[in-house]
Amino acid sequence: MSKKIAIVEDDLDQRENYSDALRSEGYEVTAYADKDEALLGFSEDRPDLAILDVMLGNNHDAGFEICSELHRKYPTIPVIFLTARDSEVDRVEGLKLEAWDYLIKPITLEYLTVRVFSLFQIEDRLTNQGEHFPTDNNSIFGELTINEISMTAHWQGKSLDLTLTEFWLVEALVESAGEAFSYEALMPVTRQTIVEKNTINGHIRRIRIKFKRLDPEFNCIRNIFGVGYRWDC
Amino acid sequence: MLTEMKEFLQRGQENALSMASQAVATVLHNNPELFNPETGIPHELSSEQDFYVYELKETPDIDTPEIKKWQPILERAVNYGESHILQGGNNYTKNDLSFDHILGVSSDKRNIYSIFMVNDDHHLFRKFKGLRVDSGDHLRIYLQQDNIPAQNFIATAYSRGRMGIYRMDEQWDKPLTGKHDNLFTASMFPTKHGYLIKLKIPRKLINESASLSFSIIDVDDEKSRDIETEIGTFKEWTEAYLNRVFLPAPSMERTINAIDLPDARFSITDRHRRIVATTGQLLTTLTRDDERNPITATIFDWIFGSPIDEFDEPIRDTREFSWSAIEIALRTGEEQRFVRPSYDGAADVITIVYPIHGESGELGAVIAEQSNLRILAELRISLENAIGSTMLIILIASLILISIATRLTIRLHRIGQETSNAIDSSGRILSEQIVSDSRSLDELGDLSRSISGMLSRLSRYTHYLERMPRMLKHEILNPLNIVSTSLENLEREIPETASSKKYLLKTRRGIGRLGSMVQSLAEASSLEDALTPGSREIFDLQELLDEYLENYQNSHPLQYFKISFLNSSNSESSPKSNNKLLLNGWPYAIEQMLDNLLNNALDYSYPEKPIEINVISDTHNIEIEIKNEGPFINAEIRDTLFESMVSARLESNPDRPHLGVGLFIVRMVATHHDGSVKAEDRDEVEGSCFRVTLPLELNKEL
Numbered sequence: 001m002s003k004k005i006a007i008v009e010d011d012l013d014q015r016e017n018y019s020d021a022l023r024s025e026g027y028e029v030t031a032y033a034d035k036d037e038a039l040l041g042f043s044e045d046r047p048d049l050a051i052l053d054v055m056l057g058n059n060h061d062a063g064f065e066i067c068s069e070l071h072r073k074y075p076t077i078p079v080i081f082l083t084a085r086d087s088e089v090d091r092v093e094g095l096k097l098e099a100w101d102y103l104i105k106p107i108t109l110e111y112l113t114v115r116v117f118s119l120f121q122i123e124d125r126l127t128n129q130g131e132h133f134p135t136d137n138n139s140i141f142g143e144l145t146i147n148e149i150s151m152t153a154h155w156q157g158k159s160l161d162l163t164l165t166e167f168w169l170v171e172a173l174v175e176s177a178g179e180a181f182s183y184e185a186l187m188p189v190t191r192q193t194i195v196e197k198n199t200i201n202g203h204i205r206r207i208r209i210k211f212k213r214l215d216p217e218f219n220c221i222r223n224i225f226g227v228g229y230r231w232d233c
Numbered sequence: 234m235l236t237e238m239k240e241f242l243q244r245g246q247e248n249a250l251s252m253a254s255q256a257v258a259t260v261l262h263n264n265p266e267l268f269n270p271e272t273g274i275p276h277e278l279s280s281e282q283d284f285y286v287y288e289l290k291e292t293p294d295i296d297t298p299e300i301k302k303w304q305p306i307l308e309r310a311v312n313y314g315e316s317h318i319l320q321g322g323n324n325y326t327k328n329d330l331s332f333d334h335i336l337g338v339s340s341d342k343r344n345i346y347s348i349f350m351v352n353d354d355h356h357l358f359r360k361f362k363g364l365r366v367d368s369g370d371h372l373r374i375y376l377q378q379d380n381i382p383a384q385n386f387i388a389t390a391y392s393r394g395r396m397g398i399y400r401m402d403e404q405w406d407k408p409l410t411g412k413h414d415n416l417f418t419a420s421m422f423p424t425k426h427g428y429l430i431k432l433k434i435p436r437k438l439i440n441e442s443a444s445l446s447f448s449i450i451d452v453d454d455e456k457s458r459d460i461e462t463e464i465g466t467f468k469e470w471t472e473a474y475l476n477r478v479f480l481p482a483p484s485m486e487r488t489i490n491a492i493d494l495p496d497a498r499f500s501i502t503d504r505h506r507r508i509v510a511t512t513g514q515l516l517t518t519l520t521r522d523d524e525r526n527p528i529t530a531t532i533f534d535w536i537f538g539s540p541i542d543e544f545d546e547p548i549r550d551t552r553e554f555s556w557s558a559i560e561i562a563l564r565t566g567e568e569q570r571f572v573r574p575s576y577d578g579a580a581d582v583i584t585i586v587y588p589i590h591g592e593s594g595e596l597g598a599v600i601a602e603q604s605n606l607r608i609l610a611e612l613r614i615s616l617e618n619a620i621g622s623t624m625l626i627i628l629i630a631s632l633i634l635i636s637i638a639t640r641l642t643i644r645l646h647r648i649g650q651e652t653s654n655a656i657d658s659s660g661r662i663l664s665e666q667i668v669s670d671s672r673s674l675d676e677l678g679d680l681s682r683s684i685s686g687m688l689s690r691l692s693r694y695t696h697y698l699e700r701m702p703r704m705l706k707h708e709i710l711n712p713l714n715i716v717s718t719s720l721e722n723l724e725r726e727i728p729e730t731a732s733s734k735k736y737l738l739k740t741r742r743g744i745g746r747l748g749s750m751v752q753s754l755a756e757a758s759s760l761e762d763a764l765t766p767g768s769r770e771i772f773d774l775q776e777l778l779d780e781y782l783e784n785y786q787n788s789h790p791l792q793y794f795k796i797s798f799l800n801s802s803n804s805e806s807s808p809k810s811n812n813k814l815l816l817n818g819w820p821y822a823i824e825q826m827l828d829n830l831l832n833n834a835l836d837y838s839y840p841e842k843p844i845e846i847n848v849i850s851d852t853h854n855i856e857i858e859i860k861n862e863g864p865f866i867n868a869e870i871r872d873t874l875f876e877s878m879v880s881a882r883l884e885s886n887p888d889r890p891h892l893g894v895g896l897f898i899v900r901m902v903a904t905h906h907d908g909s910v911k912a913e914d915r916d917e918v919e920g921s922c923f924r925v926t927l928p929l930e931l932n933k934e935l
Contacts, residue, residue, distance in 0.1 A: 017718035084710035088762035106714035194748035226784030
């Protein structure tokens with residue numbers, strides 16, 4: 001049975017492009033243009049994944065509202081925000097609503113499908129095996145444990161709540177620990193179309209915050225001024 | 234103006250005085266008996282020769298040297314001296330001989346008294362031996378009565394006390410008889426400066442046709458007893474027997490005494506211009522101090538001297554002034570008025586001469602005199618008050634003007650200050666409101682409000698410029714997303730040929746470039762979003778700079794950077810100083826600031842010219858100077874260099890779009906670190922210098 005993906009996007013062209021791309025990957029896609037239509041559709045048919053735009057028509061926070069409605073009904077549904085709004089406030093709001101990822105337009109459809117695929121993988125593992133991941137896929141780097149398959153990371157045994165993009169960045173840094181990773185090298189890792197220094201800085205900042213929540217002494221990601229970042233543990 | 238006022242007042246006074254004298258004249262009109270008896274005055278009167286007889290309140294004592302009873306009229310005594318020398322007087326000095334003389338009539342009107350106060354340096358009494366009556370200092374009396382031939386008398390004394398009176402021959406050689414004549418009574422008393430002669434003359438001797446003269450004979454040589462000097466009450470021998478004696482006419486005085494005009498003197502003359510009655514006094518005493526403003530009075534007194542507040546003039550002094558006027562009045566029968574300066578010159582005396590008409594010509598004249606001292610005082614007070622109040626008004630007006638001017642200046646200054654403080658040196662608007670005078674209703678209030686309006690419009694505009702990249706990005710991202718996703722879908726559909734591949738690649742590159750342009754437009758806002766106070770950390774700027782500059786140099790191997798560190802707090806200078814420069818902020822923001830500054834310096838540098846980087850620090854601040862050699866900063870944009878969307882670049886590099894965000898980021902980062910940034914032209918070479926000053930974190934030695 002193919003997975004059901006719900007797309008809420010007010011712009012017809014983008015909606016169709018997403019739908020076409022995901023359908024061609026074999027997913028069952030339902031697309032909605034506004035909040036009311038979407039909520040009605042969700043009540044009739046539970047999607048397996050929702051891709052939400054934040055701004056719908058004149059309602060600037062429609063995406064966030066849909067997300068909280070959806071989570072009230074189906075707490076475990078993975079949600080991806082796909083929006084042009086890249087301000088820090090919006091990101092924080094989106095991640096507060098336990099979205100699995102917060103993507104900034106323009107998006108590459110190739111990357112989108114990769115993400116969707118990865119998310120389903122993770123979700124499968126979560127629903128099937130709960131918290132008990134098989135440890136055979138674990139890579140251990142000092143105090144950090146990374147599971148490439150479930151795309152989860154643990155610091156000092158505690159689960160790190162990373163988004164997909166953040167996971168990829170941590171993974172990349174850790175795998176070449178001790179070596180400077182330039183901004184230019186980190187950009188493709190995010191699997192986003194337009195990436196620049198501030199985007200990387202933002203991701204690294206959020207990653208550090210998440211590490212420090214578990215371990216206030218965390219100081220493994222180091223700035224290499226004039227170059228980029230380095231995993232230093 | 235003042236003269237006109239004075240004239241006007243004076244005319245008023247003249248008129249009042251004229252009315253009064255007219256009234257007096259009317260009363261005396263056709264009353265010839267009042268001037269009675271009235272016969273034969275054969276010659277003209279001359280003021281100098283006339284004796285005026287003053288009334289004595291008490292009858293003087295003839296046998297004592299006491300002159301107390303004369304005291305009230307003593308000041309009117311007439312002095313005779315050099316001008317009245319009749320004979321002798323060689324090498325005359327005042328001490329040789331001079332005398333004061335006055336006549337008085339006792340209240341019972343029976344006798345006329347006279348005193349002679351003689352100054353004589355050498356007083357001699359009559360010689361005891363010898364018959365000569367003129368062998369000592371003596372008094373000659375010239376008497377002419379009615380139609381009787383002139384009579385000569387001398388009064389002489391052997392010693393202090395009563396004098397002997399002898400009637401003399403015409404030549405004054407011998408007494409006509411050896412006997413004392415007792416027509417007169419006289420006594421002589423030596424005094425400090427000479428001697429005193431008191432003389433009593435029976436009233437009946439003196440009538441309207443009588444004349445009486447005196448002379449004092451000085452004898453100084455005890456041996457020869459020759460006459461040394463004679464000084465008379467007349468000037469020439471021919472004038473002897475001419476001195477008239479004027480007695481107050483009581484009935485006339487009673488008539489005119491009723492006139493009560495203050496400070497005025499009325500005199501009545503007969504047709505021979507002899508004063509027959511006088512009343513009132515010229516004495517004017519002013520006590521106007523209560524009417525004067527004490528402040529202006531003090532100032533005026535200081536500048537012009539105190540005002541004259543007392544004025545008097547004895548009658549004898551005055552008659553000579555009105556002599557000709559009386560004559561004209563008597564002749565023409567018309568009123569004469571004139572103003573003359575007073576005897577002492579302190580004031581003017583207004584004189585009215587009004588003839589008294591009789592059936593057969595003029596009977597005499599009324600002379601009214603009054604000083605204009607009151608007018609002068611009045612004028613002075615008015616002037617003082619006018620000037621005083623004018624000065625007060627001017628003073629108050631100037632104070633008001635000065636205070637208004639001062640207030641305006643202060644307000645303008647405040648508005649100016651606030652306006653210049655509203656925008657900082659790098660063009661950032663710090664305040665949209667001018668608080669000063671914003672509620673005032675006048676033009677300054679309008680100015681303040683319009684400046685506030687301008688500032689807020691400017692600030693809205695600046696804010697719009699700052700927000701524009703973000704909005705633009707948001708608006709562009711959606712269509713860009715359509716294009717890029719459509720392109721991807723298209724890629725799957727169309728067959729892969731060499732040319733389709735090529736065009737797809739080009740399209741993708743175009744989209745990428747468009748995207749990165751949008752992204753860099755929004756670079757500032759996304760960075761600003763990240764600079765939340767909570768994410769501040771304390772880091773070592775020294776370490777950051779070392780690492781950054783090394784890496785930057787490595788990534789730009791063809792560019793020569795001249796880097797120097799200078800720590801002025803301990804003057805230790807080495808590129809790898811171990812001192813920590815602690816900064817509280819965001820290291821990656823500092824990194825981006827340096828990126829932008831160095832990229833800017835590189836972009837504007839002439840090829841193969843070094844870029845100087847100087848890091849100067851002391852205990853409080855760090856200064857990062859980046860100097861290049863290149864074109865000067867365009868003066869037009871110098872003020873707005875650090876604003877969003879301002880760029881000096883003329884040609885653009887298609888791979889690195891310049892949207893004027895770089896220096897805006899620099900300023901934003903500096904400001905977020907409580908620092909500042911400044912751009913200036915270099916003095917020594919053509920080029921520019923960007924200087925960032927950041928405050929260091931203090932008291933945190935690690």
